Amino acid sequence: MTPRYLKYLWFSFALFLPSLSLAAEDLATAALPHLNLTQHWTGYLSLVLFAVAYLFAMTEEVTDLRKSKPMVLAASLIWVFIASIYARDGMSEQAGLAFRASLEGYAQLFLFIMVSMTYLNAMEDRGVFESLRIWLLSKNFSYRQLFWITGIQAFCISSMCNNLTTALLMGSVIVAMGKNEKKFVTLACINVVVAANAGGSFSPFGDITTLLVWQKGVVPFGDFFALLIPAIVNFAIPAAVMHFAIPKKQPEAVQEDQAMKRGGFIIIFLFVMTIITAATFENFLGLPPVAGMMMGLTYLKFFSFYLQKTADHSDHPSHELTDSEVTKLQPQAVNGKIDYFAPMKMMNAPQYKEAAFDQPFDVFNKVANLEWDTLLFFYGVMVAVGGLSFIGYLEVASTHLYSDINPTVANILVGIASAFIDNGTIMLAVLTMEPNISQGQWLLVTLTAGVGGSLLAVGSAAGVGLMGQAKGVYTFTSHLKWMPVIALGYVGSIVVHFLINGRYF
Numbered sequence: 001m002t003p004r005y006l007k008y009l010w011f012s013f014a015l016f017l018p019s020l021s022l023a024a025e026d027l028a029t030a031a032l033p034h035l036n037l038t039q040h041w042t043g044y045l046s047l048v049l050f051a052v053a054y055l056f057a058m059t060e061e062v063t064d065l066r067k068s069k070p071m072v073l074a075a076s077l078i079w080v081f082i083a084s085i086y087a088r089d090g091m092s093e094q095a096g097l098a099f100r101a102s103l104e105g106y107a108q109l110f111l112f113i114m115v116s117m118t119y120l121n122a123m124e125d126r127g128v129f130e131s132l133r134i135w136l137l138s139k140n141f142s143y144r145q146l147f148w149i150t151g152i153q154a155f156c157i158s159s160m161c162n163n164l165t166t167a168l169l170m171g172s173v174i175v176a177m178g179k180n181e182k183k184f185v186t187l188a189c190i191n192v193v194v195a196a197n198a199g200g201s202f203s204p205f206g207d208i209t210t211l212l213v214w215q216k217g218v219v220p221f222g223d224f225f226a227l228l229i230p231a232i233v234n235f236a237i238p239a240a241v242m243h244f245a246i247p248k249k250q251p252e253a254v255q256e257d258q259a260m261k262r263g264g265f266i267i268i269f270l271f272v273m274t275i276i277t278a279a280t281f282e283n284f285l286g287l288p289p290v291a292g293m294m295m296g297l298t299y300l301k302f303f304s305f306y307l308q309k310t311a312d313h314s315d316h317p318s319h320e321l322t323d324s325e326v327t328k329l330q331p332q333a334v335n336g337k338i339d340y341f342a343p344m345k346m347m348n349a350p351q352y353k354e355a356a357f358d359q360p361f362d363v364f365n366k367v368a369n370l371e372w373d374t375l376l377f378f379y380g381v382m383v384a385v386g387g388l389s390f391i392g393y394l395e396v397a398s399t400h401l402y403s404d405i406n407p408t409v410a411n412i413l414v415g416i417a418s419a420f421i422d423n424g425t426i427m428l429a430v431l432t433m434e435p436n437i438s439q440g441q442w443l444l445v446t447l448t449a450g451v452g453g454s455l456l457a458v459g460s461a462a463g464v465g466l467m468g469q470a471k472g473v474y475t476f477t478s479h480l481k482w483m484p485v486i487a488l489g490y491v492g493s494i495v496v497h498f499l500i501n502g503r504y505f
Contacts, residue, residue, distance in 0.1 A: 034098065037082070042391065043393070045081060050078065052074070053071045067373065068376035078384050078388070098386070102385075102386030112293050115290075118300065119267070120168050120169065124172060126264035144248070146178075147191060151239055154166050157199070158207075163462040166462065168466070170192045171189060183247060191239050195239070197453050197462060198231040199235070201227055202224055202228045208423065213446050216431050218442050227501075231447070231451070233489065274292070274297070274299060402435040414449050418459065419456045423450060423452065423453055430449075447494070448494065451493060456479065
């Protein structure tokens, strides 16, 4: 491996793109005639800008600077530099089309996350997660048992649903259950990220990597399930180690049941139907999943209309909150640190419980309460990485990957790179190269690209989504502390793949 290759692999472009729009975006960009700026000052400066923005994003909890600010600035400047060079050479149209391809990819991600988070906020409003939390706590599970229950659920759900939606769903339950035990929330969120990425790596429709490989036809549908045991190992090894760091406690006993609000079960059903609609649009109609998600949003909007029109006395607040009471429901500063669990603690007061339970349902309020900093951060990442790809760095990395390195080593490096580069992007590059490798090697790169994103909190959409949801508790740094253990699971899954799937090599 040459130093030049290491340079490109490490610095080329970091983080990830959302799995939902990669294929369309990359194919559209690849079809455009463009200049090779990898050794031009524009390329070098763009790499520096992205690295600095990435550094600020990683240290958000130290600097208190929202991660979206440096990332959006870096993305804007990168495209200013690209556009200026192309305008000088009379190729402004190509630069504009490339930027629009990145923007289209972000638009799909934005709308997908908007629908997912709106549904999750609606379920939270209807008391779904609180009811689930109370039900789990009523079974007298310890924090360690809850750690395993949520992890296994994430592993199973992600084999049928994308890892972002899975992580947001399980994260809501974890935050609700662990509101008095932040260490549990941190470790459980790490566990969910690892489980969600592992669960999607063995299912042909569980992750963008498996979907791309399946659609390319290099691995038959049934052979993907040979990765089930390696995926379980990838999840189980770090979970087994983290198990001993979970407090030997039980959550506080629940004294009374929490009834779910009217429409809670129907919203759950509508959310499931929305996911099915998205999968149907993609697999049978050839439309992007976001089209199905937007149709699914209308399910919730019409049901919201029904709830408003049929509301009775129980749907209206019997206790109006004063301005001071509303202020208390905001995150509070405690010893110089923001306590994001303060609103949950305050909700134990009778007047807050009563008012929150009886508020009328409005779907647009759920849209307004999205994590906008995370969504803008996604914009910066996608647009910046799209610019770096258009400059030519992805092509450089792809060219060297299988030409100079043993396929096994290359496929392992692909997994490590997926902690910095989106797994869908890097898998699409591998498929485009069409390396002459065995079926076992194709399965290996599918596995490593799928689970490698667990090494860093920003290595997958699941990790970034949870950082926004459990803000201040689950962070980049807290995940990084457990990276050696996660890497142990990564190595273990590769070893198991070679041991049990030797017939494919």
